[in-house]
Amino acid sequence: MTRRSLLLSCLLLAAVSLAGSKSTNVTEATLWFEQFSGEHRILLNKVVEASWASNTDINQENEKAELAARLQLSQFMLSKRQEMDKLFDWAHLGNERLKRMFTKAADIGTSIVTDEAKQTRFGQLRSDMIRIQSTATVEHPDTGEPIPLSRVVSLMASPDVSEAVKKALWSRWRDASGRPVKQMYEEYVDLANEMIKEAGYANFAKYWQSWYEPKEGQDFEQVMAELFNGLLPLYKELHGYVRHALMQKYPASIFPPTGHIPGHILGHMWGGRWDDLEPFTKPFPNEPQIDVTKVMREKNWTVRQMFEASQDFFASLGLGNMTDTFWEKSVLEKLPGVDMVCHASAWDFYTDKGDFRIKQCTEITGHYLAVTHHEMGHIQYYQQYEKQPVVFRGGANPGFHEAIGDTIELSVMTPGHLRKLGLLESDSESDEFYLNSLFLMALKKAAYLPFGYLIDNYRYKLFKGEVPKNQWNSEWVNQRCQLMGVSSPVLRSEEDFDAGAIYHVVANVEYFLSLLLQFQFHQSLCQAAGVTENFHKCSIYGNSAAGAKLKALLESGTSLHWEEALFKISGTRQISAKPLLDYFAPLQAYIAAKNKENGVSVGWGNNCPPDDWYKSASPSRQ
Ligand SMILES: [Zn+2]
Numbered sequence: 001m002t003r004r005s006l007l008l009s010c011l012l013l014a015a016v017s018l019a020g021s022k023s024t025n026v027t028e029a030t031l032w033f034e035q036f037s038g039e040h041r042i043l044l045n046k047v048v049e050a051s052w053a054s055n056t057d058i059n060q061e062n063e064k065a066e067l068a069a070r071l072q073l074s075q076f077m078l079s080k081r082q083e084m085d086k087l088f089d090w091a092h093l094g095n096e097r098l099k100r101m102f103t104k105a106a107d108i109g110t111s112i113v114t115d116e117a118k119q120t121r122f123g124q125l126r127s128d129m130i131r132i133q134s135t136a137t138v139e140h141p142d143t144g145e146p147i148p149l150s151r152v153v154s155l156m157a158s159p160d161v162s163e164a165v166k167k168a169l170w171s172r173w174r175d176a177s178g179r180p181v182k183q184m185y186e187e188y189v190d191l192a193n194e195m196i197k198e199a200g201y202a203n204f205a206k207y208w209q210s211w212y213e214p215k216e217g218q219d220f221e222q223v224m225a226e227l228f229n230g231l232l233p234l235y236k237e238l239h240g241y242v243r244h245a246l247m248q249k250y251p252a253s254i255f256p257p258t259g260h261i262p263g264h265i266l267g268h269m270w271g272g273r274w275d276d277l278e279p280f281t282k283p284f285p286n287e288p289q290i291d292v293t294k295v296m297r298e299k300n301w302t303v304r305q306m307f308e309a310s311q312d313f314f315a316s317l318g319l320g321n322m323t324d325t326f327w328e329k330s331v332l333e334k335l336p337g338v339d340m341v342c343h344a345s346a347w348d349f350y351t352d353k354g355d356f357r358i359k360q361c362t363e364i365t366g367h368y369l370a371v372t373h374h375e376m377g378h379i380q381y382y383q384q385y386e387k388q389p390v391v392f393r394g395g396a397n398p399g400f401h402e403a404i405g406d407t408i409e410l411s412v413m414t415p416g417h418l419r420k421l422g423l424l425e426s427d428s429e430s431d432e433f434y435l436n437s438l439f440l441m442a443l444k445k446a447a448y449l450p451f452g453y454l455i456d457n458y459r460y461k462l463f464k465g466e467v468p469k470n471q472w473n474s475e476w477v478n479q480r481c482q483l484m485g486v487s488s489p490v491l492r493s494e495e496d497f498d499a500g501a502i503y504h505v506v507a508n509v510e511y512f513l514s515l516l517l518q519f520q521f522h523q524s525l526c527q528a529a530g531v532t533e534n535f536h537k538c539s540i541y542g543n544s545a546a547g548a549k550l551k552a553l554l555e556s557g558t559s560l561h562w563e564e565a566l567f568k569i570s571g572t573r574q575i576s577a578k579p580l581l582d583y584f585a586p587l588q589a590y591i592a593a594k595n596k597e598n599g600v601s602v603g604w605g606n607n608c609p610p611d612d613w614y615k616s617a618s619p620s621r622q
Helices: 003-019 026-056 060-087 096-106 116-135 149-157 163-177 179-197 204-210 220-249 275-281 292-298 303-316 324-329 366-384 398-412 415-420 431-444 448-463 469-484 512-528 544-556 562-570 578-597 611-615
Strands: 137-139 146-148 345-348 356-359
Touching: 026 060, 026 096, 026 345, 026 356, 060 096, 060 116, 116 179, 137 163, 146 149, 149 163, 163 179, 179 204, 179 448, 179 469, 204 448, 220 275, 220 431, 220 448, 220 512, 220 578, 275 431, 292 366, 303 366, 303 398, 324 356, 345 366, 356 366, 366 398, 366 544, 398 415, 398 512, 398 544, 415 431, 431 578, 448 469, 448 512, 512 544, 512 562, 512 578, 544 562
Parallel strands: none
Antiparallel strands: 137 146, 345 356
C-alpha cells in the first residue's frame, strides 16, 4: 500500500465512522477519485489493447481476450460505483467539477449487471455481428469469385459497372451480412434493454440519449426531428436534381412511379453518400474538373503522405503533431494475410504517454483523404484532452467527436486548399466552378443528412420496443422511403435485415448531429479567421485565432456540458441547422431554379413503391 492510499484509507475510515453518514468532504473525495482514476485508466488500457488486437487480427483467441478484459473492467466499475455510493454523498459535493467527475464515474451503463453470463453474451453478440460484417463476401455476378465489402463498395461506386450488376450486388451484400445478424440483433436489443433497466433507464434508447445530457423537460428526439425538418427543403431539391440526372442515364423502367430513387444507383451501398455520381451530375460539366483521386494517383501520393497532409493542417492551427507512437503503431493499410475490421477508427490507449492510433484500410482516393481527416480529428481530440481525468476524456457529446475531423475536411476540400496541396491545377475563380465544388460537397454531406437521421431514429424505435420484431425490416424499408426518398431495387421481406448490413447500426455509430455541428464549427472558426460570407470558400489553414478556439473546445473533453463547449467555440448553446443551410445556400438557390426549369417536381410519395410495381413488368425488377 502506498503512503498516499494509506492516508486515504485513514481519512475515509475517519470520515465514515465520525460522521456516521456519507462524506461530502472535498479533500477526501478528491483523494479517493485520484486513486480510482489511476486504476480505471490501467483497466481501460487493457480493454483497448485487447480490442485493438482483435480488430487488427480477427480470431477467436483475440476475441476471447477482449471479452475477458471488458468483463474485468465492468466488474471494477461496478465495485467502485458501490464503494463511492457507500462512502460519499457525491451528489452534494461542494465542488462542481468534482461532482461532475463523480457523476460521470457513476454512469456505468450495463456494467451495473452482476450476472457474468449476461455481460459475456452482450459483448459476444456485438463482436459476432462486427465479425460477420468484416469478413462477409459475396459472389461477383459476372465472374463468380467471392469478393469482400471493399470490392463491392468500389463496384457500386464505379460509373462503368452495369445497373444489373449493381442491383445484384445490392441484394447479395444484404443477404451476406444483414440476414445472418438478424437474430443476433434481436437478442442484442432485448439484452441491452434488460441490462440497462437495472441502471434505472426505461430502455437502451433512453440511456443512449442520456449521453447528450438533455436538460430537464427537453425531448431529445423532438429536438432532432425539428432540426431534420429544417433541413428537408435543401435535401428535397438535391434529391430532385439528382433523380433527374439519373433518369437521363438509366432506363425509365427502373424508376418507380412514387418518385423514389432506387437505392442501387446512388454510387454507395446504402445510398448515404452520392459523391461518386458527381462526374455525370455536376451542374457545369465544362468547368475544370475537381478530381482529387485522379491527381493523387497521377502524382503517386502515398498513404503516409495523406496522413502527413492532415497532420500538417492541424499543426498549422497550433494543435501540434502526432506522437511518435502514433506513427509507429497505427495500422494505416490493410494488413496482408489476416482478417481485420476495415471500418476506419481512431483509438485512445489511455497510457498518458501519447499512445493514440488509427486503424484504416486506406486507399489512395479523395474519399479516403476525407476519411483520414475524420480519423485524425478523433486523434487530435484525444491528444488535446489527454491531461483531463479519465472520466472527462471523451467528446463533449458523441456528435462532437465525430465532427472535428469533418470540420477540417470542409477547409481542406476548398479549391484554395486543394491547390495548396497540389491536388487541383485549375485557378478558376468563376461562380460556376465554385457551384460545382459546392455541389460535390452537397453530395457528400447534404445527401447524408436523412441517412444519418434514419439510422438514429430507427434504432431508437427498436430499442423503445415500438416495432414488433416481425416488422423490423419493413420498418427500415418504409422509413428509408419516407425520410430519404430512396427505395429498394428489389422487393424485401422479413427474412431480410437490411439495417443489419450497415456497420454503423451494429457498431452503434451515430453521425446525424455531427453533420450539423461540423458546419456550426466551420462557420465559427471561419468567423474567428475574419471570414464573414461564402463559407464554402473558407479554409482556416494556418489561422491561429481559429486554432485557439478549436483547441479550447478540444481540451475541455467532457468536463463541460456540451452546451458550454459549444458556446466556447460558437457563442451559442444551441445546435442549429442554419450554418449548414447558409453554407449550401448558393447551391440550393441554383438547383431549385434548375429543377423548376427542368419541370422536376421535388419530393416523393410517403409510401414505398407498391409490391405490384415490383412484380409487374420486366423480370429484371424482381
Ligand atoms: Zn469517427
